[in-house]
Amino acid sequence: MIETGAxxxxxxxxxxxxxxxxxxATLELCSDSSLTALSLRQVAKQVGIVPTAFYRxxxxxESLGLALVEESFDSLRDLFRDVRRNAEADKDIVDGSIDAxxxxxxxxxxxxxxxxxxxxxxxxxxxxxxxxxxxxxxRELATDLARMAGTxxxxxxxxxxxxxxxxxxxxxTAEQIxxxxxxxxxxxxxxxxxxxxxxxxIGVYQWQSEG
Amino acid sequence: MIETGAxxxxxxxxxxxxxxxxxxATLELCSDSSLTALSLRQVAKQVGIVPTAFYRxxxxxESLGLALVEESFDSLRDLFRDVRRNAEADKDIVDGSIDAxxxxxxxxxxxxxxxxxxxxxxxxxxxxxxxxxxxxxxRELATDLARMAGTxxxxxxxxxxxxxxxxxxxxxTAEQIxxxxxxxxxxxxxxxxxxxxxxxxIGVYQWQSEG
DNA sequence: CCTTTCAGTGAACATCTGTACACCGACAAC
DNA sequence: GTTGTCGGTGTACAGATGTTCACTGAAAGG
Numbered sequence: 001m002i003e004t005g006a007x008x009x010x011x012x013x014x015x016x017x018x019x020x021x022x023x024x025a026t027l028e029l030c031s032d033s034s035l036t037a038l039s040l041r042q043v044a045k046q047v048g049i050v051p052t053a054f055y056r057x058x059x060x061x062e063s064l065g066l067a068l069v070e071e072s073f074d075s076l077r078d079l080f081r082d083v084r085r086n087a088e089a090d091k092d093i094v095d096g097s098i099d100a101x102x103x104x105x106x107x108x109x110x111x112x113x114x115x116x117x118x119x120x121x122x123x124x125x126x127x128x129x130x131x132x133x134x135x136x137x138x139r140e141l142a143t144d145l146a147r148m149a150g151t152x153x154x155x156x157x158x159x160x161x162x163x164x165x166x167x168x169x170x171x172x173t174a175e176q177i178x179x180x181x182x183x184x185x186x187x188x189x190x191x192x193x194x195x196x197x198x199x200x201x202i203g204v205y206q207w208q209s210e211g
Numbered sequence: 212m213i214e215t216g217a218x219x220x221x222x223x224x225x226x227x228x229x230x231x232x233x234x235x236a237t238l239e240l241c242s243d244s245s246l247t248a249l250s251l252r253q254v255a256k257q258v259g260i261v262p263t264a265f266y267r268x269x270x271x272x273e274s275l276g277l278a279l280v281e282e283s284f285d286s287l288r289d290l291f292r293d294v295r296r297n298a299e300a301d302k303d304i305v306d307g308s309i310d311a312x313x314x315x316x317x318x319x320x321x322x323x324x325x326x327x328x329x330x331x332x333x334x335x336x337x338x339x340x341x342x343x344x345x346x347x348x349x350r351e352l353a354t355d356l357a358r359m360a361g362t363x364x365x366x367x368x369x370x371x372x373x374x375x376x377x378x379x380x381x382x383x384t385a386e387q388i389x390x391x392x393x394x395x396x397x398x399x400x401x402x403x404x405x406x407x408x409x410x411x412x413i414g415v416y417q418w419q420s421e422g
Numbered sequence: 423c424c425t426t427t428c429a430g431t432g433a434a435c436a437t438c439t440g441t442a443c444a445c446c447g448a449c450a451a452c
Numbered sequence: 453g454t455t456g457t458c459g460g461t462g463t464a465c466a467g468a469t470g471t472t473c474a475c476t477g478a479a480a481g482g
Contacts, residue, residue, distance in 0.1 A: 196373075
């Protein structure tokens with residue numbers, strides 16, 4: 001090698017870099033199929049390490065999956081933060097939220113795809129971890145909704161019911177965006193969910209919680 | 212054998228029976244994981260035939276998957292038929308639909324689970340087939356909605372937008388029911404979707420399509 | 423009766439799988 | 453400068469994988 005731009009790495013840094021490479025390779029490899037169909041050797045080959053070296057970082061594909069769940073939900077929390085920011089600015093709540101969703105799905109395509117897939121098709125422990133995280137998101141969103149106009153008289157239960165519906169629509173929309181590569185089709189999807197949320201909001205403004 | 216209750220089968224009957232056994236074994240085996248993680252040999256072993264005999268019925272796991280998509284959507288169309296029947300009777304449209312959904316998900320647990328999983332995690336051709344079928348369902352439901360009270364002035368587009376939202380909620384609910392085995396939790400899920408649909412319906416009754 | 427058809431068999435193959443083990447060599451700690 | 457730590461290597465093995473091929477034997481058809 002004539003010149004490597006790389007500065008000298010400490011051992012810890014190097015290990016972290018390999019770990020990152022494993023995580024990235026896994027997201028890449030299971031971007032169509034599933035963790036359960038992924039072999040340790042495929043990952044190792046993609047990373048450029050020998051199969052046994054995998055064990056220096058994770059003790060199974062399953063625990064690798066759990067690490068990816070955490071990482072992916074960091075992406076999702078970023079999305080929530082942006083939705084909240086858009087809402088606090090003067091932006092329309094529907095358009096602002098959808099813009100943030102589309103933007104994040106594109107930027108973290110692999111993370112959102114990972115959640116969508118492993119949520120239903122992953123190893124049991126991974127599915128459960130994702131379910132827990134989604135419930136956290138629903139609770140978080142519910143407290144945001146409590147501050148929204150028109151929900152002053154709502155029960156906590158109704159707030160959570162609404163929050164869960166929003167999350168469902170959000171997840172479904174993300175899945176649809178992920179499954180197309182045509183910008184025209186994507187605009188269609190966005191227009192659809194825009195109308196859906198507006199229909200829903202009309203109901204929300206009229207809703208009266210009953211004991 | 213002392214006595215087999217089986218009457219003599221024609222060759223065609225016997226072949227059909229093995230085919231059925233393959234389909235059932237596959238639904239069973241991938242009931243947690245995914246088609247993409249399923250091997251031809253596992254299926255053969257479960258059925259009790261030799262691996263190569265599989266090829267007498269399907270030429271790959273993928274085409275097996277396509278057959279299961281058709282079969283599973285027959286179950287889903289049965290559900291639609293019952294929803295419609297409940298609606299035509301005097302039953303409340305929300306409760307009637309949810310009852311039908313819960314009932315069908317329980318009776319055809321494997322079919323609904325198969326759709327839920329392979330929709331996002333299956334082989335490409337299977338995913339596409341499921342997507343097509345779901346769009347058919349949405350169109351079908353849209354024409355039903357057109358006959359519903361309060362949608363007389365709606366555009367075709369808005370009808371489809373609403374239909375797609377219903378299907379999204381339906382799919383999500385089915386997924387949730389499938390992922391729990393506690394009757395108490397299931398009652399919770401049902402109560403939640405019941406409220407969600409009522410919120411949504413309020414919006415629907417107020418909605419005015421704009422050119 | 424004889425012949426054809428064909429679902430299912432069984433052996434063989436090259437390839438891929440997870441994991442065990444002994445090993446290396448560069449960094450870290452003393 | 454010696455020693456220990458620890459990512460990463462290479463070899464090895466038993467088992468699973470998809471697919472091939474020549475086969476069997478009973479039902480179907482003449």
